[in-house]
Amino acid sequence: MNQHPEYLLNKIKSPADLKVLSLDEMKQVAGEIRHLIIEKDAAVGGHLGPDLGIVELTIAYHYVFNAPGDKIVWDVSHQTYPHKMLTGRAYAWLDPEAYGKVTPYTDPEESPYDYYAIGHTSTSIALATGMAKARDLLGGSEKIMAVIGDGSLTGGLAYEGLNNAATEKGNLVIVINDNQWSIDKNVGGLPVALKKLRDTNGEASDNLFKAMGFDYRYVADGNSLEAMIAAFQDVKDVDHPVVLHVNTLKGKGYEPALANEEAHHWVSPFNLEDDSPKHPAPALTPKKVAVQTIAEAIDRGQENLLAINAAIPGAFNLDGFKEQYPDHYLDVGIAEQESVALAAGFVKAGGRAILFENSTFLQRAFDQLSHDVALNNLPVVMLVGGGGIQANSKTHVGVFDQVMISNLPNWQYLAPTTLAEEKAMINWAIQQKAGPVAIKLPVWPVDEKGSTLEGYQHIHYQKWRAGQGAAILSLGDTFNLGLKAAEELNASLYNPLSANTLDTDCLDHLARHYSVIITLENNVLDGGFGQKVASYLADQPVLVKSFGEKREYTDVDQSLAEILNRNHLTAEQIVNDVKQLLSSKN
Amino acid sequence: MNQHPEYLLNKIKSPADLKVLSLDEMKQVAGEIRHLIIEKDAAVGGHLGPDLGIVELTIAYHYVFNAPGDKIVWDVSHQTYPHKMLTGRAYAWLDPEAYGKVTPYTDPEESPYDYYAIGHTSTSIALATGMAKARDLLGGSEKIMAVIGDGSLTGGLAYEGLNNAATEKGNLVIVINDNQWSIDKNVGGLPVALKKLRDTNGEASDNLFKAMGFDYRYVADGNSLEAMIAAFQDVKDVDHPVVLHVNTLKGKGYEPALANEEAHHWVSPFNLEDDSPKHPAPALTPKKVAVQTIAEAIDRGQENLLAINAAIPGAFNLDGFKEQYPDHYLDVGIAEQESVALAAGFVKAGGRAILFENSTFLQRAFDQLSHDVALNNLPVVMLVGGGGIQANSKTHVGVFDQVMISNLPNWQYLAPTTLAEEKAMINWAIQQKAGPVAIKLPVWPVDEKGSTLEGYQHIHYQKWRAGQGAAILSLGDTFNLGLKAAEELNASLYNPLSANTLDTDCLDHLARHYSVIITLENNVLDGGFGQKVASYLADQPVLVKSFGEKREYTDVDQSLAEILNRNHLTAEQIVNDVKQLLSSKN
Incomplete structure (x- = not known):
């Protein structure tokens, strides 16, 4: 049953219904959207911070542009709850019985306002540039926009996208939704560049977007509906590529999310009163065992270990580890290619690298798994999370990493049946020098009926x-x-x-x-x-x-x-x- | 037999022997190296332009730094003939009987001065950063350098590398060897950024390296031995990451290479008198048939076709095509992820994209083949060159693309047995809408004994x-x-x-x-x-x-x-x- 029949959102069946609202009414809609995001996430979980930060930008987009003729590509598309609510899908937030009826990512099978099933980062600029090239060749006049978070900008494809978008001959707007976060805090030189721009209201002398030839514009308050409408009206009819850098506040409207951004990027069901989780985390999981095993090895004196991670320490229970062993932890940003190639370099120079990779995102690093690690037969150790059949979004299936790694030369691909076996395999892997080892962390329930294998050495069924x-x-x-x-x-x-x-x-x-x-x-x-x-x-x-x-x-x-x-x-x-x-x- | 017993190079068994030479003697060595590169390439083929351009930089490196304790990572490593000659391997250029005794890329199995087998672009910064991290953790003091061409900078991993290198806490020098070329002419926004810097002697206001926080330095003439020695002496002992932007001339010392850079990036055996090829190209090849088939389709009126390529038009005989059909050709730079994601966007918006990909480099695009193309089931057409068993460098084996593509959902992976069958398959693929199609272009000799299949429709053995x-x-x-x-x-x-x-x-x-x-x-x-x-x-x-x-x-x-x-x-x-x-x- 609709829990909020009084909401203005009930009247918005498509962006056309938004366009007739007053500014004040649109601000009211913004409040409703925020309330609904929090309410539904508390009940069933979902992305939280990214969606709360992008409410005004989304309203302004649908107010100024004419979707679905004009096309917008949402990078990762984990921030599209507001977009979905404004394009005929608000019922899946208003009515708890309909919570499951709308998917968490954009999906053209769900709505003509969505153009792609997307769940991986950094692809939006390339996709939008391809759409612009087709428009140019076919003689169309639609406006094309990509919206990409600053976190997604750390992925190499985003930069390949910028490189090619910069020379597009027609209309193309790239919105940098700068909320200062990947999933964890951003890392590297890019945040430095963006901070200089924010600190100078977009006027810093070394502007990497201008360097590449972009028309660059800055919006200091991307959570101001007026500012976003004005910014979009300014760029709507440009005949060339524009970078529109927008400063937004991730988690805006939910205090606990502002206090701890990483934990509120994606949330499990929680209690609205005190933000506490409804279902306590299990004491022992394959990921916790993995982190614990590495920590124990360091404690035993294996000083050359480095745990490497691509912006998702929380997904691997690495948050405690990174505090306790800062010299033995490296987050490279959302950049799996970098994580694997850097691990190869680290191992070559005498260290022992342990990669914590998510199966579905690891797909970005296939060439490095082959060319940099396997070809050079470097004993990199890789722990793969999320690998296996699960009831996931189709954008995040984890059934291909085994195919890509296990068919390469030199890689040993292990799959433990119990936590004890997992631990024995990790302890073996970080000592051996024969070559690279991948270990598939269990994703189905394991019990301890099986192996308590100690001192794993070689494959003997x-x-x-x-x-x-x-x-x-x-x-x-x-x-x-x-x-x-x-x-x-x-x-x-x-x-x-x-x-x-x-x-x-x-x-x-x-x-x-x-x-x-x-x-x-x-x-x-x-x-x-x-x-x-x-x-x-x-x-x-x-x-x-x-x-x-x-x-x-x-x-x-x-x-x-x-x-x-x-x-x-x-x-x-x-x-x-x-x-x-x-x-x-x- | 040694053809140049009088060369100074005969006395250089290791960089130690270089360090005792005078500047004039080192310049003489530079001339000898250039002569040997041209002489051997004329006889047996090899990379030409990149090696001719980097002679002084290489001499200066080994004069100033102390390899193999100090470590240098050569991106792609197709420009390491001078490095090999200075590190005990000159015999493989001096003596035609030894031409085959040294491999074309760096290889730690060949020399302690080489750290990795490398043949793919854009990995050097990540590898060097990994080595720097290991040095920091293990308490070493060696100097780490990556040398990367401006062409390799268009690959996303190079940028992921820069992003992480920017915050390295110790010594790390990234040399940008800017010769204004990928394999074909550079494309996109990055060349714009580099040109601004070259045109202003490194002083341009929008400096993307400074934006990321790098200490940036510029060398206007990277083919001046004095300038390179001074530049390297300046950065040798830095305690932080430096970008050293060096302007060099690809093909320096061989006039035909300066007149036509692309054709002289890599050369087949040629006649020294007039630069003509020793072995004329075959009239009909699978690649020529592919290009011809696409051209014919455009001529027949299929106006929505776009041939997309990642910086290697010459490798696909696309040079004529790009002149004749400029609206139907796009080079995205060395950026396979971009090529595939952009193709997905192009097809989504109503165009028909035909990707021309090299098997070994296509490994960089696995995630886009899955997440952007297959998941969205877009009828992208991909022609894979170099796929199959060949007597190649181990860095360039082409036997994994079939594994990565053919095990994904939705992709149809076809392998024609004859040129006629190839043509029929391409003509079918660019018309059908069922989903993505990859076609493996023959690499073994084909004759026309087999199929003359017309109107290929579905799989029926x-x-x-x-x-x-x-x-x-x-x-x-x-x-x-x-x-x-x-x-x-x-x-x-x-x-x-x-x-x-x-x-x-x-x-x-x-x-x-x-x-x-x-x-x-x-x-x-x-x-x-x-x-x-x-x-x-x-x-x-x-x-x-x-x-x-x-x-x-x-x-x-x-x-x-x-x-x-x-x-x-x-x-x-x-x-x-x-x-x-x-x-x-x-």
Whole structure:
């Protein structure tokens, strides 16, 4: 039920309804939007600070420009709640029963006002420039805008985008939404450049945008609706590329967000009275174990360790670590290419780098994983979070990092089945010198039934259950699933430890003693572990069947259970499939 | 035999021998180095312009600094012939019999003065910053330098590198070797910024390096040995990051290179008398067919086409095209992420983008191939050059693009077997709207025995030879190899067309009618076509064997024949392996 039937927002079905409002009415709408963001986030979680900071900019955009004919590309698109509310989707904030009906990122399948499914940073300038080039070639006249946060500007693609946007021949406006934050505090030389500009009301002598040839303009208070409307009216009809640098306040309107920006970039459900989380964090998680293991190694005297992270320490529980071990922590900004190449340099010069990377964002660093790390066979250690099948936004799926890393030479890609095994693998990885090691941190619930492996050394498949007929190889997260299926089938169960180093002695042995070999992995099947096993055994008579995810993007409209079911990743389906195979063999 | 026993270079076994020379003697060495670069390149080909331009800078470096204790990272490392000659490797230029004994890029396996195998651009600042961080943590005092060309600065990682280097706490010198070129002429806003600085002797008011907080210094004549020595002496002992902007002349000392820089970035063997190539270019190549096909489509009236390229038009025979169809050509600089994301934007706004990408450099764009193109299922067309097994430098292997693209959702990855098939596939791809299409341009010799496929529509395996016992699926370049093996075995031969869309009806049929199925591909096996076929058929009794490359980096010390032989990619080996399998089955 609509909780705010009195809100002006109820009357805004599209930007046309906004354009007839008075300035005061639009300010009232701004207040309503802020209230709704906080109210819904408190109930179900979501991005908070970025959306609170961009309310006036969004209202001004839809007041001045004519979407969807005029086109706006929102970088990352995690700040588009106000945009969604003004383009016919306010019901998903007004009515708690409709909270799930609008997705967290822009999506052209959801609205004609959205042009792309976007969830990764730094792409907006390139996308907008491409749209401008098409307009120029096809003879259109629409206005094109990219809105990019200062945090996203630390990613290299943003700069490649600026380099090419600078020479665009027609209308193109790049709004720098400068709120002085990535997810964590911004790092490096860029914040220095932006601060000089803010401190001088845009007049600083060394202006990197002007240096590249841009028409540069500055708005000191991007949370002033009047100022934003005036700024947009000024640039609306330009015939050349403009950088519009706008100073905004991330978290504006919610005091706790202003007091602690990083913790309020994205929030889990919280209590409105005191900002406390509704669901306390679990005591022990794979990420906490990882950080703890590194800290213990430093405490034991391994002084050459450096934990490297690309702007998301909170996502890895690194906040305490960075306070306690400042010399052993480096945040490179939202810049995964940099994180991996810098780690290569650090290791080459005698240090031990431990990268904390999020699977989906790590995609930006493929070339560095190959050219800088693998080709030079440097013993970089990388802990991958968020890798595996989850009920995520389609913009953030984490099923491709294993494909990209495990098919490269020299990389060892490990997937622990328990926290104890994870710890043993990390402790081994930070000591060994054979080459680069990636460790996929569990994302499905793990328990301690499995391995308490100590002193991990090399890939030797571990037998966890003796059975007959079928042997199941359960990689990483799928251990419990494999155990359940094995018990029901009275099959044997093995822990293969690695996604890309096959224990061929063991596989040959299994091929001789079982009719059917099963592989399970928490990953897309294509380019995965199962295809390697199937291919290795394909010239032997044993049958092999691999379970994993189909090659597709899943989205928030599907629960994890639904996704798993559709991919035959339940014990019941596996048991049935294996029984069929066994009977075909006999 | 040493062709220049009188050269001073003969006495320089290490930089120590350089340090005792007079300025005049060092200038003589500079002349010798230039002569040797031209002489060897004329005989065997190699990078020319970049090396001719950096002679004085290199001599000055080794005169002022103390390598290998002090460390220098050469971006791309295609300009390190002078460095190699000064660090004990001049014999590979003095003696034609030793021409092959030194590799074209830096390589720590070759010399303690080289720290990384490097062949991709824009990584040097990140690598150097990593080395500086390790030095700081471990308490060292060595000086760290990165040398990066202005062309490499258009790549986003260079900027991520600058962003982090700017806040380094100790000694770190970044030399911008500004010769005003990428491989083609530089594009975008960055050249504007650098030109302003050159035009003002480094004094321009909008200085992007100063904006980021760097101590910035300018050398107007980077080909003056005195000026470079003075500049390096000035920065040698700094305790903070410095950008040293050096203006040099690419191709200095070879008139034809000055007259046509792009054509002399890298050269095939040429005649010293008149700069003419020793081996004329073949009339028809897969790349020429690709460009011609796009030109014909525009001529037929498909006005929405845009050929997009990342700074290597020459490598794709696009030089004529860009003159003839300037509205349909865009060079984004060395910036593959930008090329792919911009293509997504262009297609979204109604254009048809055709990307011309080099397999090894395309690795930089993995995230855009997934997040921007595949997730949004935009019908971008991508032509991949240099994809496949070749006797290349290990820094430039092209066997991973198929793995990264073909395992993503929505991408169709096609591999033509003939030029006619390539043309049909391109013509289909630029019309269809189903989703993104990659086409792997042949790199092995193709003849026209195979497909003259017209009106390519969908994946339906084509039977090219009827036989029995074994069926061979020969993907793309491997068609002729498969045909030879099939004839010898009296096996059937199929052309599967696609690396990632399986014709499952056909595979099921084959499984019923043959004992053994063979896959051939010009690619690494892991994550490739063969593993998909093997995995699909693994729960059926038919045996499958896949031929392709092992997961490893190959290098210039191996001929293509050696690499193929080691991977059982000769007709004789395939025939033997298949015979063995057939007899095991009976």
